[in-house]
């Protein structure tokens with residue numbers, strides 16, 4: 001059966017409306033006779049696209065004027081290095097809150113650049129099933145920044161509050177929750193996100209950085225890895241990832257036309273509620289995430305054993321639901337329900353879960 005609903009954690013489902021527009025302009029953008037993939041990034045057409053995309057990010061996310069919006073490459077993973085390279089020159093100290101795999105990878109990468117990189121808290125001994133409370137964080141007021149991963153894609157947890165860090169800027173990996181709900185950008189020094197979860201196809205990395213944090217990189221930082229280079233050149237020091245920038249423009253227009261991030265949040269909370277309400281009622285499936293810290297983007301759950309999990313994944317696929325397998329490091333199942341997943345997709349999944357439970361010995 002072909003895919004009806006794609007629950008992939010990333011690259012992931014995109015709004016059908018945006019894909020349709022992309023298809024219509026695939027070989028002829030706006031009467032130019034060229035695809036966006038074929039035109040010069042210095043052309044009038046592309047200049048309009050990139051400026052419009054930045055303006056849409058600014059309005060949809062309510063980004064204050066003292067922040068730069070950068071379109072980079074290398075994925076969120078390259079930001080694990082770019083962040084310390086650009087922000088660690090003052091004191092050489094940074095605090096990392098380890099709430100999962102990606103947060104840990106960011107921490108390990110920072111160790112390449114500084115001797116004073118500290119773990120402010122780690123959830124490793126609890127299998128990353130929760131987010132720390134403010135009082136559990138060990139923060140150094142002299143640090144150059146505090147790094148957090150807001151939504152933990154693999155484990156299905158999410159920060160429900162912005163930690164208090166005094167004057168120390170917060171650097172936030174928002175790869176899997178950007179654009180899912182309104183964010184107070186002014187609470188962060190830097191926000192980054194790989195595009196392929198909730199923005200666009202892979203190949204684009206969004207960075208939102210407060211302007212006073214630009215321009216003081218570690219000695220030896222390559223020109224192209226210096227945020228200031230990209231800020232001063234409108235992200236066009238070299239050829240930018242034109243196609244994913246264009247698709248992100250279409251996705252942002254879709255979000256704007258749907259009513260913006262308040263509407264996205266309501267939709268996403270509704271979708272997550274349908275899933276968690278069911279998970280709370282059944283004891284056939286279990287979810288290990290601390291209820292308070294549940295992600296509304298990535299919902300993780302398991303049956304009683306691995307064989308049953310494998311059966312679930314195979315049968316769900318046969319029913320038109322793709323990519324429900326959990327990350328290889330944790331097993332079980334994961335339903336990624338990003339912006340473009342319709343409410344009907346989640347209802348369809350829950351109906352299947354009920355049927356599977358009944359057929360496999362659950363007490364429905």
Ligand SMILES: *Cc1c(COP(=O)(O)O)cnc(C)c1O
Pocket residue numbers: 010074075076077078102149151152153173174175176194195197
């Ligand atoms: C997917 C993901 C990453 C890695 O992103 P790449 O763009 O593949 O480098 C990092 N952090 C989080 C939270 C993610 O979900």
